Amino acid sequence: MLNNLARWLLDPSGLTPHGFCLLWQPGMIGLHAISDVLTGLAYFSIPLALAVFVKRRQDLVFKPVFLLFVAFILLCGAGHWLDLLTLWVPAYGLEGLIKAATAAASVVTAITLWTLMPRILLLPSPMQMREARAALSEREARALELAQVNADLRQFAYIASHDLKSPLHAIAQLAEWIREDIKAVATPETIENLHLMQQRAGRLQMLIASLLNYSRAGYVKARAEAVDIAGLFDNIVASLAPPAGFRVEFRGQAITIHTHRSPLEHVLRNLIANAIQHHDRTEAEITVSVRITAGIAEFRVEDDGPGIAPKFHERIFLIFQTLQHRDDQEASGVGLSIVKKTVERLGGKVWVESAPPRRGSVFLFTWPEAPVGQADRGATTSHLSSRML
Numbered sequence: 001m002l003n004n005l006a007r008w009l010l011d012p013s014g015l016t017p018h019g020f021c022l023l024w025q026p027g028m029i030g031l032h033a034i035s036d037v038l039t040g041l042a043y044f045s046i047p048l049a050l051a052v053f054v055k056r057r058q059d060l061v062f063k064p065v066f067l068l069f070v071a072f073i074l075l076c077g078a079g080h081w082l083d084l085l086t087l088w089v090p091a092y093g094l095e096g097l098i099k100a101a102t103a104a105a106s107v108v109t110a111i112t113l114w115t116l117m118p119r120i121l122l123l124p125s126p127m128q129m130r131e132a133r134a135a136l137s138e139r140e141a142r143a144l145e146l147a148q149v150n151a152d153l154r155q156f157a158y159i160a161s162h163d164l165k166s167p168l169h170a171i172a173q174l175a176e177w178i179r180e181d182i183k184a185v186a187t188p189e190t191i192e193n194l195h196l197m198q199q200r201a202g203r204l205q206m207l208i209a210s211l212l213n214y215s216r217a218g219y220v221k222a223r224a225e226a227v228d229i230a231g232l233f234d235n236i237v238a239s240l241a242p243p244a245g246f247r248v249e250f251r252g253q254a255i256t257i258h259t260h261r262s263p264l265e266h267v268l269r270n271l272i273a274n275a276i277q278h279h280d281r282t283e284a285e286i287t288v289s290v291r292i293t294a295g296i297a298e299f300r301v302e303d304d305g306p307g308i309a310p311k312f313h314e315r316i317f318l319i320f321q322t323l324q325h326r327d328d329q330e331a332s333g334v335g336l337s338i339v340k341k342t343v344e345r346l347g348g349k350v351w352v353e354s355a356p357p358r359r360g361s362v363f364l365f366t367w368p369e370a371p372v373g374q375a376d377r378g379a380t381t382s383h384l385s386s387r388m389l
Contacts, residue, residue: 015090018083029087036084043077061123062116068109075102164208172201207334224370227261229290229297230254236269242276245283252289257297258369263342268299270335271363275303296348297367307356316352343367 022028047070054066079102082095124132179186179194186194233250242248268288275286286303308316319337343350343365350365 015092017086017088017090019087022087033084033087036080040077040080040084043073043080047071047073047077062120065109065112065116068105068112072102072105072109075105078102165205168201168205168208172198172205175201224258224260226256227259227264228254228256232261232265232268233288236265236272240269240273240276242286243282246276246279246286247284248272248276248286248288250288253291255290255292255297257292257367259297259367260346260370263346264367267339267342267365267367268301270339271301271365274335274363275301275305275361279303279305281305292369295369297369299365299367301363302360304360307359308352308354308361309356310354313352313354317350339365 018032019029022032050066050070050073054060054063060066075098079095079098082091082098085091086095175194175197179191183191230250237248240248272286272288276284284304286301288299288301290297290299292298317336317340319334340350347368348366350363352361352363354361
């Protein structure tokens, strides 16, 4: 049986080699032989190059396609060498088997290639890669430049605040001394002018301090920690000491979140202090609540004050913007801009909801939790804390 199979593969009975069809002409035989030898060598060298490429490029995508091409090209090379053999040996059975294998590999390769074509077309071209690298390099250069500018501005703000505070304090002190020296002979207008000078110097000191705080807003160096929001609220209210008749409460579920304590405390303190400072009545109710969804905490600071007209909802978050005359109420106009900068630097957003003549305003801000394992997450408990003064 094996002999019959070998005869069928290599020397079918009654068949003549291909050279017989070429009348054994040396020139014709040589032309076919050399062509098949060189083509076969080329076909075998191409898969070798592809195999080396696939092995060295571990990040290569679509590796199965490359392996199919290797198999397909190897079989094509084997087919040409079988053509060379059949010039002298009628091994048409073996040649047919090689052709069948080549056909199968060709069909599989073609189907795979066309199936992957949409994904292959999504791959960036070399020009696109060069453009992307250039854009990335430009962004990195701009980021470094911006970081340097920000560092220079923070340093300038720090130096300016310290260099300007001393002369301003001296001016205020000199105005006080002058007022003491001349109060026996000075007119009320002169005394009032000296008082205004002291007031303006104090306001400028406050603005310088606010600028320094604004330049530092949102820069966090401390590690994130588990922060009990109810406990944080209690500390803030105790330090603010609201006026008698002001009820400041934490309502709802008290949540422990993993975050940076200092900037969150600053934001809450500023919003609660604003609600107290800008209230127009001697009795007030201010409430703070928080809920958390998918690692994002949403805080609400709600008051029953005069409210804020919608046209001012964006303006109040701009630096140096206040809704009251500075002589009526001392304010730097920087507090809410620091709140906005701090919240946005840490990945959240802040906004206000208010619609006079209906009383009250609600300041809302989102605060993403810092990344942490599930074991570090705090539990949720019921809590109601209030201050009635």
